[in-house]
Amino acid sequence: MGFTGNSGALSGIKVIDAATMVAGPLGASLLADFGADVIKVEPIGGDESRTFGPGRDGMSGVYSGVNRNKRAVALDLRTAAGLELFHELCSTADVLIENMLPGVRERFGLTAAELRERHPHLICLNVSGYGDSGPLAGRPAMDPVAQALTGLMEATGERSGKPLKAGPPVADSAAGYLVAIAALVALFAKQRTGEGQTGSVSLVGALFHLQTPWLGQYLLADYIQGKVGNGSNFYAPYNAYTTRDGGAVHLVAFNDRHFVKLTRAMGVEALVDDPRFADAASRLEHREALDSAFAPWFAARDRDDVVELLSAHDIICAPVLAYDEAVTHPQIQALDLVVDIDHDQLGPLRVPGLPVKLSGTPGHVHRPPTSLGEHTTEILRDLGYQDDRIAALRADSVVR
Incomplete structure (x- = not known):
């Protein structure tokens, strides 16, 4: 069958999304929104975010929110056949997005240097909590830790209250947008050089940069923005x-x-x-x-x-507004920020729409969030695998 997505600006670009949770998958979805063929590679048990928080019929809202417009394959990197299959996918792709910890990358032979040597054409982007250098590099992190370290938590809350984190995972989301930007910049460079490259995006870096207006106040004028609740230190009312x-x-x-x-x-x-x-x-x-x-x-x-x-x-x-009113607000609807789409198992779904509007090459939601391993057979056939070989891989639990 192959990829049957829209013919958007990124048509012909193939992305391997081997990341979990929010940041990497969100970045991959943004690329898919504009026509890239994004293949979500999950372990046999699935991306942890599939069961993270509220959902229905076996799919979490977190997973649904950041995994539209993809095809999905489930494989076991712990097996030699599964790891080789992963490399086959990389050999046909333009971009790889992953968020493995350093020890995991070393165990599977997927460090930046190893990927660069085996797939010099590939743009390899690692998403992490702290980045790939510095005293905290390699340590696991999640969104609230980034909020704490970058000053956001200390700057949030009531004037006389204790530090407060933002409600939604703003570090994850900011990193997701930067993943998409990094991929696009590297793809543009590849048009000139023909070469891939490696890169990284961190939750800490993304959230620190998200606060540039307030950071500018400190860096230029030594002004530390304190907690202001719903108010401002500069205007009233x-x-x-x-x-x-x-x-x-x-x-x-x-x-x-x-x-x-x-x-x-x-x-x-x-x-x-x-x-x-x-x-x-x-x-x-x-x-x-x-x-x-x-x-x-x-x-x-x-x-x-x-x-x-x-x-x-x-x-x-x-x-x-709370979310239940926000999604039905006329302005939100006019911008198509919530989109209706059908899922093969869940039926009608609503998923987030696209915040970027382009007149000549608009993006759109053409695939619902995937079921686990939904396109495994299709993707293996794209690689030239025959049905008997696919059946053997499935029997050996290499793929699901």
């Missing part, structure tokens, strides 16, 4: 205000013009003449008094009514 129905609306009025517009929209123009709120510096100094002055107005109205009223006056604001 800048907060999430509780509404009558138990909801909340976050708004920003970062200069005098916006503040005047806001008071007019709320019918509290008298606040403009209050010396505590006369200019941006005064409002910031008296932000708690300003929040207290605003609170009754929001508490007397329902969330959606507040958003409609303020939006009509071009106030920068949005309702504070």
Whole structure:
């Protein structure tokens, strides 16, 4: 059968996704969104993320969220035949994405140097917690550890509270985007040189770089951004205000013009003449008094009514939504950020859509998250294996 995906910008590019959990698989999915043939290589027992957290009918939401648009093969690298099969896949591919720890890579003969020697055409990207150099290189890590080490946790939380990690796995996601960028840059270079290369992306590096605006404040001005809750150290009003129905609306009025517009929209123009709120510096100094002055107005109205009223006056604001409301918000739907697709076993599914919109070479979701080993036979046939050989590999538990 072979690959039957869309003819996108990356059509003709083959990617081996041998990574687990979130970062590497997310990066591979982004490449698949734009036409790359991504083959997800899993151990016989499957990627650990298949059973990680809530899900249904044997598939976790985490796995479903980051593994669209792929074909899947399950094989056992601990067997000689399985390892050789993996090398056969690499010999036909342009990019390999993996997140094995150094000891595992050495055990299987898959270090950067060994891969470079055997597959000089291949772009080999390793995803790790700490990168491939430095005192922590080679140690296992997960998202909250990266949040702790890079300053994000210390900068997050209520002003007087203890450090708080972000809810979603922001380090994993940031690393996933950088995996896709690294692959694209290396593919562009390969067009010129014909050569592959090795590279690495780390959770720590990705999350540290994600904070460049606040890091810039420290590196340039020795300013350490402290915890601000839903507020800001630079503007007021800048907060999430509780509404009558138990909801909340976050708004920003970062200069005098916006503040005047806001008071007019709320019918509290008298606040403009209050010396505590006369200019941006005064409002910031008296932000708690300003929040207290605003609170009754929001508490007397329902969330959606507040958003409609303020939006009509071009106030920068949005309702504070949980996922169940966010996925149905008209703006999210207009951007196709949630996509409907059918799964062979699970039936209708909703999966995340594409955040990048291109007019000439748009991406799209054309395959649902895979079942374990779903395309093993198809992929082996692509490599020239006959059915009797495939059956023997399956009988020997080399593949599943």
